[in-house]
Structures are given as C-alpha cells and as structure tokens.
Amino acid sequence: MPGQIKISARQLLILTILFTIGSTILIIPSGMALVAKQxxxxxxxxxxxxxxxxLRLL
Known part of the structure; x- marks a missing residue:
C-alpha cells in the first residue's frame, strides 16, 4: 500500500517500554496487590x- 510508514526496531522498543510502564502504573497494581500482597x-x-x-526475541 502506498503511504505506509515503517518504524524502526528502536522505535518499537521505546513504544513497548512506554506502553508497558503506563499499563503497569495505571491498571495492574490494584489487582496484583490483592494477589501478591506485599x-x-x-x-x-x-x-x-x-x-x-x-520483545528482544522478536
């Protein structure tokens, strides 16, 4: 398809890190704290x- 933009491996790594950290901070702590306690x-x-x-394996 014309007009497609490809991202580099470094950009994918940065996006994944930021998404993972964001999800970890916003969503995961309450549910995980119930199960894992301290x-x-x-x-x-x-x-x-x-x-x-x-991600590194990809």
Whole structure:
C-alpha cells in the first residue's frame, strides 16, 4: 500500500517500554496487590522484565 510508514526496531522498543510502564502504573497494581500482597513490586519487576525480554526475541 502506498503511504505506509515503517518504524524502526528502536522505535518499537521505546513504544513497548512506554506502553508497558503506563499499563503497569495505571491498571495492574490494584489487582496484583490483592494477589501478591506485599510482594507485588517483585511481581511487577518480573513481569516487565519478561515482557521486555520477549520483545528482544522478536
């Protein structure tokens, strides 16, 4: 299709990081805190880390 714009791998990485951080801050904490109690911050770090490592595989 004419007029399509391609983004670089770096731009995709930045978009994914910002989306992940935004989702983590706005949506995840309340539900995760109910399940993980005081260890919710550890679960958040593991989730963000695994998401970024998965993106790196792409």
């Amino acid at each position: 260890d919710a911050w550890i679960a958040t770090l593991v989730g963000v880390g695994s998401g970024l490592s998965f």
